[in-house]
Amino acid sequence: MTAIEIRDLAKSFGSVKAVDGVSFTVEAGSVTGYLGPNGAGKTTTLRSLLGLVTPDSGEALVDGRRYVTLPQPVSEVGAVLEATSFHPGRTALDHLRILCVAAGLPDQRAGEALEMVGLADVAGKRVGGFSLGMRQRLALSSALLGRPKIFILDEPANGLDPAGIEWLRGFLRHLAHDQGAAVLVSSHVLAEVEQTVDNVVIIAKGRLVRQGTLAELTTNGDTAIRVRATNAAELAPALEAAGAAVERVEDGLLRVRGIGAEAVGQIALDRRVVLTEVTQERSDLQKVFLELTGER
Amino acid sequence: MIGLVKAELRKLFTTRLWWIMLIVMVVLVGVNLAFIIAFAGVSQNGGPALPKRDTMEWAQVAWSVGSSGGIFVMILGVVMITSEYRYQTVTGTFLTTPRRERVIAAKLITGLLIGLLFALVILVFEAATVVPTVLLSGGEFSLAETRIPQVSIGILASLALYGLFGIGLGALVRNQIAGIVGAVVWAYVIESIFTAIPALHSVGKWLPGGAAQSLMSIDIDTGLGRPEWLPAWGGALVLVAYGLLFAVVASATTVRRDIT
Numbered sequence: 001m002t003a004i005e006i007r008d009l010a011k012s013f014g015s016v017k018a019v020d021g022v023s024f025t026v027e028a029g030s031v032t033g034y035l036g037p038n039g040a041g042k043t044t045t046l047r048s049l050l051g052l053v054t055p056d057s058g059e060a061l062v063d064g065r066r067y068v069t070l071p072q073p074v075s076e077v078g079a080v081l082e083a084t085s086f087h088p089g090r091t092a093l094d095h096l097r098i099l100c101v102a103a104g105l106p107d108q109r110a111g112e113a114l115e116m117v118g119l120a121d122v123a124g125k126r127v128g129g130f131s132l133g134m135r136q137r138l139a140l141s142s143a144l145l146g147r148p149k150i151f152i153l154d155e156p157a158n159g160l161d162p163a164g165i166e167w168l169r170g171f172l173r174h175l176a177h178d179q180g181a182a183v184l185v186s187s188h189v190l191a192e193v194e195q196t197v198d199n200v201v202i203i204a205k206g207r208l209v210r211q212g213t214l215a216e217l218t219t220n221g222d223t224a225i226r227v228r229a230t231n232a233a234e235l236a237p238a239l240e241a242a243g244a245a246v247e248r249v250e251d252g253l254l255r256v257r258g259i260g261a262e263a264v265g266q267i268a269l270d271r272r273v274v275l276t277e278v279t280q281e282r283s284d285l286q287k288v289f290l291e292l293t294g295e296r
Numbered sequence: 297m298i299g300l301v302k303a304e305l306r307k308l309f310t311t312r313l314w315w316i317m318l319i320v321m322v323v324l325v326g327v328n329l330a331f332i333i334a335f336a337g338v339s340q341n342g343g344p345a346l347p348k349r350d351t352m353e354w355a356q357v358a359w360s361v362g363s364s365g366g367i368f369v370m371i372l373g374v375v376m377i378t379s380e381y382r383y384q385t386v387t388g389t390f391l392t393t394p395r396r397e398r399v400i401a402a403k404l405i406t407g408l409l410i411g412l413l414f415a416l417v418i419l420v421f422e423a424a425t426v427v428p429t430v431l432l433s434g435g436e437f438s439l440a441e442t443r444i445p446q447v448s449i450g451i452l453a454s455l456a457l458y459g460l461f462g463i464g465l466g467a468l469v470r471n472q473i474a475g476i477v478g479a480v481v482w483a484y485v486i487e488s489i490f491t492a493i494p495a496l497h498s499v500g501k502w503l504p505g506g507a508a509q510s511l512m513s514i515d516i517d518t519g520l521g522r523p524e525w526l527p528a529w530g531g532a533l534v535l536v537a538y539g540l541l542f543a544v545v546a547s548a549t550t551v552r553r554d555i556t
Contacts (some may be wrong), residue, residue, distance in 0.1 A: 013556075043556075044556075047554070047555065047556065050391060050394075051390070051394045052387065052390060052391070052554065052555040052556075053554040053555065053556060054552075054554060067394055068394040068395060070394070073391065073392065073394055074391070074392055079391050081387055081391075082384070082387070084384055085383065085384035085385055085386075085387045085388055086383065086385065087307075087311055087379065087383045087385055088383070089311045089312055090310045090311055091310070094306065094310035095310075097306060097310075098303050098306045098307055098310065099303075099388060099392050101299050101302045101303045101306060102299055102300055102302075102303035102389070102392045102393055103299075103392050103393075104299050142388060
């Protein structure tokens, strides 16, 4: 089911074309990474989708409708835009309780949402004393209040420490894969989303440059396996006999194409060769990203 | 809409500004009252003196001091809307309520309610100071021959409408500093000029401050001629019109702007 649909979206700020004819969709049950360098137009796209920015042309729809026409937006879409939009003198719980009453949700959702992001013990603390990571979690908890099925997150990993990023990855996967939510998450740091996303949409200078699954993007039909073995000289002919193309990189290290890792392991077992490393080589997503976005 | 008004009240009561403003307002009203208590019946340079402390005329003058709280409600109204832009909480507000004019409407209602609340505090404070002062000075306190009930209603109405006015102004300006400075300059400089100079009274009575004065229905002779205010209901209408005009203009212009 198409949860998010962006169609020919365009928006200019003055003479700058922030978004220039972007189209893509996000399906329920999947995490889509919206990637691009800073200033590529990611935030403008997401804000158009949420009715905060009025596009010049084109459409940005959630569940087939414009966000501003949703009768209960908080219960349909959870949005995380930036970690700075809190009054510093207000407590975390109060911040959420305000959103609850405005959205017609029971107050207890505020406490529950804080618990889900691990902020329950600082619920009564003023946000002014929060770290960037805590604010980011608070922003995420506000998106959870209405138990929505669509999530739109703009650079949610900003300011999170490695443990926080790991937690976020698991959380987004859980929302999409276990709860069937559609998740659209933007980032300019590939490594953050590489292990999280199913689909990738890449934008640069306001234009879409690539859309597809993560696998489509990283495997260019040219995947090699790095094999390190104690007796590589004996292993190589056996692999070649099984139909693999073997490149002898250095003493003890082979690059094998044409057969899978499991086959490599089986042949090594048959030959009683000790493998010290078997790595699936992927074309580096970072490299693909930089090439596609014209950053080098 | 009730939920949205509740949300606005929560926004206000979960930060510290409201009670700071309330305390400052009560202190200011208290200082004014102290002067009026101190200079009661004192004649200066042969000019008209304040009535004596034990008279109901004095009580009535003292009572009207409460209208000076309007500026605080106006500033609070301005801040209620501009702080959303300053701290970017407006993003969350408009995500929760994407129909922005509903947010503005809820804020207008909240501004009215806050004005009423502040006015009630002033009235309680005045009752607690003016009544004992009259009694301790040997007078008798009786509302029968005074305009104190009208003045009280005037204070309630003018503060409520100043709240509305502040919201409208804030929605239009968006910038917090500009909004507050604008409100203060307007109230203390421009309005004073128009009320002080008789030739400008015909314009001054249509301004927010002049309209608020008319709600008090008290003629204060400044020595420069009696100001001619609008009738009380006219003053109320003028204030409502300003607040709504600002809010409507703002809804059609600044409020619709992109939130980036």
